[in-house]
Amino acid sequence: MKYRSYHAPLYEALLHYQESGNRSFHVPGHKNGQVYRGLSNKENTKQPGCSDVIPTRAFLDMMQMDVTEISGTDDLHHPEGVILEAQQLAADCFGAEESFFLVGGSTAGNLAMLLTVCDEPQSIVLVQRNVHKSVIHGLMLAGARAVFLEPYVDPSSGLAVMPSAETVEAAVQAYPEAKGVLVTLPNYYGMGADLTPIADICHAAGMPLLVDEAHGAHYGQHPELPASALSCGADGVVQSTHKMLSAFTMGAMLHIQGPLLNRSLLRQRLAMVQSSSPSYPVMASLDLARRLLHVQGADTFTAGLAAVDAFKRGLAELPRFQLLQPVQALQQEPPAEAEPAAGGNRATDASGRPTARAAGYTAQDPFKAVIYDGAGVLSGYGLQQQLEAHGCVPEMSDERYVILLFSLGSTLSDAEHLLQALEHISHAHENELGQWQDEPLKRAAKHAANYISTWNNLQDASWAFSEPILFSLQPISEQDTAEVAIEDCAGYRSAEMIIPYPPGIPLLYAGEQISSATVQRIQLLSDEGAKFHGAADDTLRTLKIMKE
Incomplete structure (x- = not known):
């Protein structure tokens, strides 16, 4: 397998096709980009004030690899050749028993998982309350009944993470007929916790644990990164390989392990929600993203983590801007007394305080640098606008926070540019900071008290889970x-x-x-x-x- 990991079978098949010079008598209609190359000798292809109708050379080269299911390129929905081999290599790389390429992003994976476990009308599934809309659409397509689990809210940041083990256990006991449990980890802010106790609870009840790990495709691939959902025992895991690794946009994977998911039915559901004409460049980018990680291992992230470290060191010299971090970090090797009791009850130390394994926010993705204005002068939206004015485009912002997404492709130059931007922003607002410098704690507390997050979208905290809610396509x-x-x-x-x-x-x-x-x-x-x-x-x- 180690030798095979250096190969990218699907990508190499497309290279072979490109170099063959074969005549195309099949779709797609652009005929390997020939439709545009034929225009190069024609006049009047460019109008005054308009760009040339002929794409760039780089785009035309890519079109030569935009093929369909022909001899040698295999079939995503019945793989027997290079796609099958590429998916097997992906399973080996990410620690799955079986992996499936997705050309419709994590959305396709979420839909397929729910349509698989909800195998009869009005199936009950236990679902984290604040989930991506693709999960809601999956519930609608399946005609399922959802029992919503309230997520743990980190008291320091005010942000929801995932349901506690106690919440999951209580819901499992209340609805033993549920077809499975679905949670999101990490959240959009890179926040998470140990998933193992929840997996143990699900498996003790014979339920599969499904995880929307769209933002964690890189998890478990470096000692400084949080553990992957698969390594914690999840049965089905969806990852957006394009988000935090190096695939093209829309490129994602679905990883499976264990006996609790009907894989034959899953393949059928994937064929239902994915195009019968999948993008081969997108699939080839998944193959290449896997090969890069497979060959270089943890070294894949060396440059990106160095950029993150440089940014955090520089940020420490700009005390106005604060970094979101868990109060208590997850222990890599928790002592025996910190293991959760049977059924996932919280473990406590000698003083009765929750241990690291029991806390709700114990792991932070280092590549998600979540910052905020400790002065409370700039909202997250305002800080994003200021950063964009200095040529730095964040991933997202809310009323308080700005999410700065680093990755394996980030550089020290990126970090330096970002720090310079923040330094300029800080100096530009010095005249507004007098009150903050005099009363920092009072001002920060006031800002936190008024923070309203559209990410959380929680219900009354007096209950841990909802009654079953029926979803349907019928208006x-x-x-x-x-x-x-x-x-x-x-x-x-x-x-x-x-x-x-x-x-x-x-x-x-x-x-x-x-x-x-x-x-x-x-x-x-x-x-x-x-x-x-x-x-x-x-x-x-x-x-x-x-x-x-």
Whole structure:
């Protein structure tokens, strides 16, 4: 296998095709880019004030590798040749028993996993509350009933991580007929914790653990990175290989291990949700991303981690800007007394405080540098605008935080440019910092108290999980709904999805009972200027509810 790991069988097959010079009598219609090359000798291909209609040489070269299922290129939906070999190499690299290439991003993997475990109408599945919309769409396609699990909220940052082991155990006991458990780890901010206790709880109940690990394709590949979901015992794991590794956009993988997932049914579901004409350049980029990691191992991340370290050292000299970090880091080798009790109960030390394994936020992706203005002068949105004005484009921001995404492709020059930008921003706002310098703790506390995150989208903290909520593709009839003033909605069932955007995580689902806490949260977010999708009333003065 070590020798084979140096090969990229799918990519090499495309190179062979490109070099063969064979005539194309098959799709795609651009005929290896020939349609554009034929224009090079024609006049009037460029109009005044317009760019040339002929693509660049680099783009034309790529089109020569844009092929379809012909002799030698294999078939994604029935692989027997180079795609099969490429997927087997991926499984070896990432520690799976079987891996599948995805050309529709992690969305395709989430849909396929849910359609596999929900193998009968109204199947119950236990799902983390704040999940990507692709999970919600999977529930709708499956006609499933979701029991939503409230995630742990880190008290220091105010951000949701994942459900605690206690929450998962309680839900599993309440719904032993559930088809599986789905969680997201890490979250968008790179925050996470040990997944092993949750995997143990699921397996003791005979349920598969499904993990949306879209932002953790690199996990477990270097000692400084958190453990991968597979190594913690997850049964099905979706990774966006394009996000944190080196594949083309839309390139992702689905990794499987253990006996709890019906792999024959999974292949059928993948064929349903993926194109029958997959992009070969995207699949070849997955093959190359795997080869780079397979051959170089942990050294793949040396340059990127050096850039991160340089940035963090420089940031320490700019005390105004703070870095999000777990208060208590996850122990690599926890002592025996720190192991969770049977059923995943929290372990405590001699003083009764939770151990590192039991805490809800113990691991941070070093490549996700989440910063904020400790002065409280600039919001996350404001800081992002300032950074972009200095040529630094962040991944995302919210009311408080800015996410700066480093990767294996980041350089020391990137870190230096970012630090220079932050230094300029700090100096440009020095006249606003007098009050902060005099009362730093008071000002920071006030800012934290007013922080409202559209990422969290949580319910009343008094309960750990919801009742089953039925999802369906069937729209709710207008005659079965009514519009009610938002302050009078508590106790009714919602007839619409209320989705603060960004990041697009629903706060309220159609058919879900509306709590007073949800009403208050919608009003607070609306007052703060948050934008919403799904609401019939854009002003959010009323909500559509289902008539009893």
